[in-house]
Amino acid sequence: LAKTTQPISMDSYEGQEVNITCSHNNIATNDYITWYQQFPSQGPRFIIQGYKTKVTNEVASLFIPADRKSSTLSLPRVSLSDTAVYYCLVGVNSGGYQKVTFGTGTKLQVIP
Amino acid sequence: SAVISQKPSRDICQRGTSLTIQCQVDSQVTMMFWYRQQPGQSLTLIATANQGSEATYESGFVIDKFPISRPNLTFSTLTVSNMSPEDSSIYLCSVDGGVRTGELFFGEGSRLTVL
Numbered sequence: 001l002a003k004t005t006q007p008i009s010m011d012s013y014e015g016q017e018v019n020i021t022c023s024h025n026n027i028a029t030n031d032y033i034t035w036y037q038q039f040p041s042q043g044p045r046f047i048i049q050g051y052k053t054k055v056t057n058e059v060a061s062l063f064i065p066a067d068r069k070s071s072t073l074s075l076p077r078v079s080l081s082d083t084a085v086y087y088c089l090v091g092v093n094s095g096g097y098q099k100v101t102f103g104t105g106t107k108l109q110v111i112p
Numbered sequence: 113s114a115v116i117s118q119k120p121s122r123d124i125c126q127r128g129t130s131l132t133i134q135c136q137v138d139s140q141v142t143m144m145f146w147y148r149q150q151p152g153q154s155l156t157l158i159a160t161a162n163q164g165s166e167a168t169y170e171s172g173f174v175i176d177k178f179p180i181s182r183p184n185l186t187f188s189t190l191t192v193s194n195m196s197p198e199d200s201s202i203y204l205c206s207v208d209g210g211v212r213t214g215e216l217f218f219g220e221g222s223r224l225t226v227l
Binding site: 034036041042043044045046049087100101102103104105 | 116147154155156157204206215216217218219220221223
């Protein structure tokens with residue numbers, strides 16, 4: 001399983017765009033890149049997933065360069081409620097079963 | 113999406129005792145996963161539970177310490193046996209049931225404190 005490296009923590013002011021980069025140098029051909037958000041006292045929640053290039057949904061965008069050795073989660077105009085831990089994961093999908101490893105995560109603190 | 117309910121949500125236990133955590137899913141799923149999250153740490157996969165077969169444990173976790181049952185496609189239990197203070201953690205149940213490839217759904221977790 002590919003190991004991921006991401007910043008331990010980040011601070012941002014409300015209304016700003018936040019970019020969290022994750023390094024996964026040993027990503028395998030079949031691996032997808034997935035980001036999860038975790039609030040205190042809750043289980044992680046899926047944000048976005050991609051394989052290559054750019055993916056966008058109603059919550060975030062995910063940028064993946066051609067070599068796929070890194071990825072960047074972009075949160076537009078963050079609010080206080082976006083304060084959470086964000087995890088980057090890479091894992092193999094095989095028939096709907098994905099075994100993944102959680103990295104250290106990035107603790108995002110949004111400041112008023 | 114899948115809705116996962118865990119019981120208990122939290123408990124305080126005495127050293128040497130065992131506690132069983134229940135995980136109920138609102139839909140049938142093939143794979144269920146159990147994670148541990150120690151205070152201030154990330155999630156670590158304990159084991160994968162497939163209905164009708166023995167659970168598969170990750171390195172560092174053994175069946176005698178964390179026996180798992182998976183009697184049907186919507187339910188699983190994790191027992192933390194002979195607990196010590198080092199077992200104080202949040203234990204999370206997860207399923208891979210999303211429409212998207214590989215999306216995991218998590219329960220709220222069971223916070224155990226061992227005295």
